[in-house]
Amino acid sequence: xxxxxxxxxxxxxxxxxxxxxxxxxxxxxxxxxxxxxxxxxxxxxxxxxxxxxxxxxxxxxxxxxxxxxxxxxxxxxxxxxxxxxxxxxxxxxxxxxxxxxxxxxxxxxxxxxxxxxxxxxxxxxxxxxxxxxxxxxxxxxxxxxxxxxxxxxxxxxxxxxxxxxxxxxxxxxxxxxxxxxxxxxxxxxxxxxxxxxxxxxxxxxxxxxxxxxxxxxxxxxxxxxxxxxxxxxxxxxxxxxxxxxxxxxxxxxxxxxxxxxxxxxxxxxxxxxxxxxxxxxxxxxxxxxxxxxxxxxxxxxxxxxxxxxxxxxxxxxxxxxxxxxxxxxxxxxxxxxxxxxxxxxxxxxxxxxxxxxxxxxxxxxxxxxxxxxxxxxxxxxxxxxxxxxxxxxxxxxxxxxxxxxxxxxxxxxxxxxxxx
Numbered sequence: 001x002x003x004x005x006x007x008x009x010x011x012x013x014x015x016x017x018x019x020x021x022x023x024x025x026x027x028x029x030x031x032x033x034x035x036x037x038x039x040x041x042x043x044x045x046x047x048x049x050x051x052x053x054x055x056x057x058x059x060x061x062x063x064x065x066x067x068x069x070x071x072x073x074x075x076x077x078x079x080x081x082x083x084x085x086x087x088x089x090x091x092x093x094x095x096x097x098x099x100x101x102x103x104x105x106x107x108x109x110x111x112x113x114x115x116x117x118x119x120x121x122x123x124x125x126x127x128x129x130x131x132x133x134x135x136x137x138x139x140x141x142x143x144x145x146x147x148x149x150x151x152x153x154x155x156x157x158x159x160x161x162x163x164x165x166x167x168x169x170x171x172x173x174x175x176x177x178x179x180x181x182x183x184x185x186x187x188x189x190x191x192x193x194x195x196x197x198x199x200x201x202x203x204x205x206x207x208x209x210x211x212x213x214x215x216x217x218x219x220x221x222x223x224x225x226x227x228x229x230x231x232x233x234x235x236x237x238x239x240x241x242x243x244x245x246x247x248x249x250x251x252x253x254x255x256x257x258x259x260x261x262x263x264x265x266x267x268x269x270x271x272x273x274x275x276x277x278x279x280x281x282x283x284x285x286x287x288x289x290x291x292x293x294x295x296x297x298x299x300x301x302x303x304x305x306x307x308x309x310x311x312x313x314x315x316x317x318x319x320x321x322x323x324x325x326x327x328x329x330x331x332x333x334x335x336x337x338x339x340x341x342x343x344x345x346x347x348x349x350x351x352x353x354x355x356x357x358x359x360x361x362x363x364x365x366x367x368x369x370x371x372x373x374x375x376x377x378x379x380x381x382x383x384x385x386x387x388x389x390x391x392x393x394x395x396x397x398x399x400x401x402x403x404x405x406x407x408x409x410x411x412x413x414x415x416x417x418x419x420x
Contacts, residue, residue, distance in 0.1 A: 157188025
């Protein structure tokens with residue numbers, strides 16, 4: 001009898017230790033490759049916290065059959081070769097079914113072409129807006145695995161051109177980061193701006209991480225421009241803007257979405273940016289928007305909910321989580337097939353947060369379609385993984401970013417069509 005009791009006690013102790021281990025064995029690891037440092041570090045830090053928050057909400061709601069989604073987050077350092085190396089490790093060694101990232105296009109494109117597309121691993125970018133990503137889809141080079149929660153710059157360039165002219169910026173110099181994002185954005189903007197009647201006095205590319213951009217700023221001042229269109233990221237963008245101001249350039253700016261940044265404003269000086277205008281991929285407010293804005297700052301440890309890429313990174317995480325639940329396992333092909341099913345226009349609307357995700361999991365269990373309506377608005381992907389949405393028109397005044405209006409995707413498309 002004593003021997004039986006001892007055996008039972010040992011088995012009980014073993015069960016106590018093996019139970020949690022077995023539960024951990026069913027966790028599903030999702031790769032995250034974001035720009036945590038480097039010129040785009042502000043974006044990546046906000047994005048990483050947003051993905052964590054989405055997964056926290058999803059796991060608290062029940063996860064994938066009681067199993068949790070966990071992240072293996074890597075820093076691309078805003079360098080394409082590092083992004084590829086990190087993605088390769090996640091795919092080949094960790095065997096992740098999904099990679100969330102990168103934030104900017106020069107990180108996402110090489111990861112897609114070198115790693116995720118060949119491996120058939122799903123890739124969801126929160127903020128890579130280059131038209132090249134659409135072109136790769138059209139050319140059949142993405143293997144159908146790429147999705148993004150931001151609109152293409154093919155439309156944003158036109159929106160920026162129209163907004164610039166409407167704001168009285170008619171004679172503009174351009175300084176842009178010399179990468180896929182910058183080149184594409186400027187091409188789309190230049191074509192629309194000139195056809196709408198504007199004048200571009202010069203186009204000056206720059207290479208990242210220089211200690212000084214005085215030469216580029218000086219070159220951009222030729223032709224007596226009235227304003228500067230700066231296509232950049234917060235760190236380098238602030239250095240370019242300071243060089244422009246100190247060289248006597250007009251204190252009038254047109255800015256891309258990345259310059260909608262508290263760090264950029266602080267670094268340049270709010271007093272120099274009272275006539276700074278910008279465009280961003282916008283949002284259509286939903287219950288998810290209200291939830292995110294009410295809860296993100298506390299979760300993130302002080303990052304503002306309007307930080308670049310924060311809102312759409314939560315949506316990227318939420319869509320990956322819901323699609324994994326729909327797939328029922330951490331399988332790349334099954335998750336890829338499930339993404340359209342959790343953003344089904346005919347499905348039951350689902351919003352952000354634990355309670356809504358619990359509702360989604362119940363519907364998925366019953367085999368019913370769902371439609372995730374995100375922080376940025378209702379989301380539906382086309383065959384190339386693109387979405388459509390409004391563009392936010394904003395202005396910096398007294399150090400604060402104020403929304404001045406928006407242009408719908410239809411409005412921008414009409415302007416674009418009128419220029420042909």
